[in-house]
Amino acid sequence: MIPRSQLWLFAALALAGGLAAFSGRMDPYLLDVAMGVGINLILAVSLNLINGFTGQFSLGHAGFMAVGAYTSATLTTTLASKLLPLVGGQPWILFPISLVMGGLLAALAGLAVGAPSLRLKGDYLAIVTLGFGEIIKVILQNVDFVGGARGLTGIPSGIPPYTQIVTFWTIAGAAVTVYVVWGLLNSTYGRGFLAVADDEIAAESMGLNTTRYKITAFVVGSFFAGVAGGLYAHVKGYINPGGFDFNKSIEIVVMVILGGMGRHVGVIIAAVVLTLLPEGLRELGNMKIANPFSPGTNIYLEWIKDIRPILYALLLITLMLTRPQGLFTWPLWKKKSA
């Protein structure tokens, strides 16, 4: 008999297929937003494994995303002419392979970042991961093969069959990421991550190899960040190193914090809300409201778009001052289950 969690996974994959088939007829803007939600979901849930569950405060997640994005994009653009014939000219085989390659290289980067950082805690770990993210960015800016600081253009996106392929893999990717992180954590083995986050010395004394847990978290988390990067590249059609900077990392961190650091559902909700919020604010900014005080004229809300980043920062500060445990959490206790 198949465990319930796997049934959910298959249902989600079926949904992905259905939506992918339909995607050609969807409003491109809505499709774009939906893709954004899926990608941010993968980013937030994968970071949740590292930050939320294992307590490793990583501020460089965007760097792993960049590695995945560039790897995947290179395979479908610069190297496409060599690779497509190998898969019988089928982009729907090449694309997932490029995603996986992106994920694997990102995982390698995760290993490179995680391994030296093992001894570090809290603030120091945060700064080092931040530093690694910046180093990855600087390296990418200096590699002309992938476009250097100008970026990589011409990534296939927005046209069939890529529309359908990318749609499928974004939703499927989100479903798989959620399943993997949830599945890992919900086992005796997986409780170890939480134990390591709570008290490393006690965890080691209970026989847990804290090093292996931390590295596993980094590697798995960065793998999915890489996959998200690959998807991102094929949704936007263009990437440059500047788009994967510290600010991007912070965006993802905020989702994890808002969602309650180590809560599966909360982080998912946070990712969805925080992806839709800017769109909502943008729409709001485009609106005009009839001015009740002087009929016949309108109030324009364009200034909302201007202050959006400021609101964002204020949100963060207020959240930490009032409800650091997250916005989308409630007194749900982590139930035991297998």
Place this chain on the structure above:
Amino acid sequence: MPPLLQLDNVTICFGGLTAVCEVSATVGEGELVGLIGPNGAGKTTVFNMVTGVYQPTRGAIAFAGKPTVGMRPFEITALGIARTFQNIRLFPSLSVFDNVRVAFHLHLENDAVHSLTRGGKFRREETQIAERTLELLEIFNLGRVQNEPAKSLSYGDQRRLEIIRALATRPKLLLLDEPAAGMNPTEKVELMKLIQFIQEKFKLAMLLVEHDMKVVMGICQRIHVLEYGRKIAEGTPSEIRANPAVIAAYLGKEHA
């Protein structure tokens, strides 16, 4: 047969401070040994060296004949040494159940991949572990609170939970660091019975750091005494009670 735990001239220096100096001691299989001494004598430091949290500057430690210096704490736990902490170190974000369950990790056959495939073997082992965890909790009467957050337990219950958690690793030697701290006399009597019960049921050797002399004298078969990082005496409870160096260490030279 060599002793289960053997310390040979173990010394550790922190910067200019020699916290433990040339301490040699043994714990035999199934023995209940006490480690006492005034505050600052280095008792917890000895524990930390045995469990691999600190590395001795000089000297050797062997468990079941195997040298342990340089091994990481989890490797030493895998050999069969478990411990509790002076200041309780439970996993605060985990439930009572999970605190114990996670300690079964050492003997897991399933790993990360199995958590994802979740096949029959995985589910069988998880069920088995859940049963064993509950069993352990029931022995100590904590089954009823298994889903509560560990930090919501009373102090005495938290101490017992820490012991249960250590037992889940299936140790041959259990190190207890001041298990009676903060307990009232009734609780201490309960604790003494508990410790003896554990020793019999789980066939363990135990090394106990404790300040309460009633507890130590009441259950320990042998006692090592430390003062300022050095061992000043070793013997049975009655020998230690009469030992002038020990009396001097605790009560001052005039009483020796």
Place this chain on the structure above:
Amino acid sequence: MAEFLQQLINGLSVGAIYALIALGYTMVYGVLRFINFAHSDVFMIGSFVGYYATKKYGFPSGTIASGLLVLVTAMAVCAVLGVVIEKLAYKPLRGRSTLTVLITAIGVSLLLQNAGQKVFGANPKAFPQLFPTTQIQFGGLTVSSNQIIVLVVTIVLLAALYWIVHRTKIGTAMRAVSFNPTAASLVGINNDAVISFTFALGSALAGAGGILYAMNYPTVDPLMGTLPGLKAFVAAVLGGIGNLPGAALGAMVIGLVETFVKGSRFSTFADAIAFAILILILLFRPAGLLGKLRVEKV
């Protein structure tokens, strides 16, 4: 050889500014065990004080006296800003997990940057000449008067800091709080006041750094603080976080290394150098050059 000496002077000049910023990081970490992420943006505000003081509020420029006036004004404004941030954003979180405070600090940093972009405008602005400028040539080297002012002002400020920390009551109190806050409060030290003072001091130095930095780089913009701030933080860690002379030493090292890298083939990697140093330090000598490793009591 002349090339080398030239780079040396450039490096020391850059290092001096990093030192001023690094001291703020290290002092706050010393008393609170927390990395003030927003510090780099206080530095930025310092530069903008200099800009607006001369461009909008009619402060004179071009003489030594006027330059010093702007410098002192920037330091004062930043000191106040630092204390305000501390009281509003950090003090309420005292005692909470380091992560919560760190994220709040990031939030404050973002707030200053984003508000700065809205209020000052995101475009870089040309920074005026505060002090009279000349170039001094000797022995094949060119030193600008601005560089000399940077070095002189830094030395004066460092000396003043040293005097405050080691020769005044409040300085002793700062050191006491950094060793053991509980004990400090038990002997009658007002920890809150000391912490606020530390922030004020560190922020004033950052403000000075902002002015000096802007003098040597032609433009200012609201995001200018991020990179120098990170490098200054690395400098603080390099020297041993919490250690004041260490921060200055670390800053000089970073400034020199960065300058020499900029002059080499690998100039495009100059910005990543500081991070590479950070990672190496944390791997091989986490206590820093002059720091002491604290052993966790188990």
